[in-house]
Amino acid sequence: MATRRFLILIFFVVAALLTGCSSPAYVYRYVPGKTASLEGEHVVAPPAAPPAVQAAVAAGNRIAGLPYCYGGGHGRGIDSSYDCSGAASYVLREAGLLGESTTSTGFRSFGERGEGEWISIYARRGHVFLVIAGIRFDTGYGNGPRGPQWTIQGRPASGAVIRHPSGL
Numbered sequence: 001m002a003t004r005r006f007l008i009l010i011f012f013v014v015a016a017l018l019t020g021c022s023s024p025a026y027v028y029r030y031v032p033g034k035t036a037s038l039e040g041e042h043v044v045a046p047p048a049a050p051p052a053v054q055a056a057v058a059a060g061n062r063i064a065g066l067p068y069c070y071g072g073g074h075g076r077g078i079d080s081s082y083d084c085s086g087a088a089s090y091v092l093r094e095a096g097l098l099g100e101s102t103t104s105t106g107f108r109s110f111g112e113r114g115e116g117e118w119i120s121i122y123a124r125r126g127h128v129f130l131v132i133a134g135i136r137f138d139t140g141y142g143n144g145p146r147g148p149q150w151t152i153q154g155r156p157a158s159g160a161v162i163r164h165p166s167g168l
Contacts, residue, residue, distance in 0.1 A: 024161075025156045026122065034133060041064045042064060052096060052165070056094070064149055073085075084138070115131075119164055129157075
């Protein structure tokens with residue numbers, strides 16, 4: 001009996017350690033009043049979302065479906081194609097949350113640590129994607145051609161740090 005209790009205790013300790021060592025990942029979770037609606041290639045922000053979130057969704061909708069191009073989207077205005085950091089920079093700039101474009105590595109220290117209430121940034125060396133009102137905005141690992149797109153498809157984020165704009 002004591003051996004069985006000891007084995008159960010060991011199992012829970014190992015499970016707790018392994019859970020703490022897991023890599024971050026985006027997993028779609030519906031939260032009433034906080035999750036946007038995905039309608040085709042575009043997203044509708046929740047009515048109660050803060051103005052910056054509404055603006056970020058509108059910006060993402062403007063470039064969703066455009067092609068991928070390495071180095072694309074780092075100018076001040078709208079571009080004809082985007083890479084991951086160009087797309088993330090455009091969306092956050094248009095929402096008034098970022099002053100100028102940055103790289104995926106630059107996003108690793110942007111804002112505050114951890115998931116945001118409304119916007120989260122998953123950044124690693126070489127790639128960045130956003131989660132806005134629960135919907136992933138990414139240039140890859142989706143359904144269809146590469147380029148800025150909204151999706152609820154899960155995505156591993158090995159090596160990524162999760163950041164968020166202050167207050168969101």
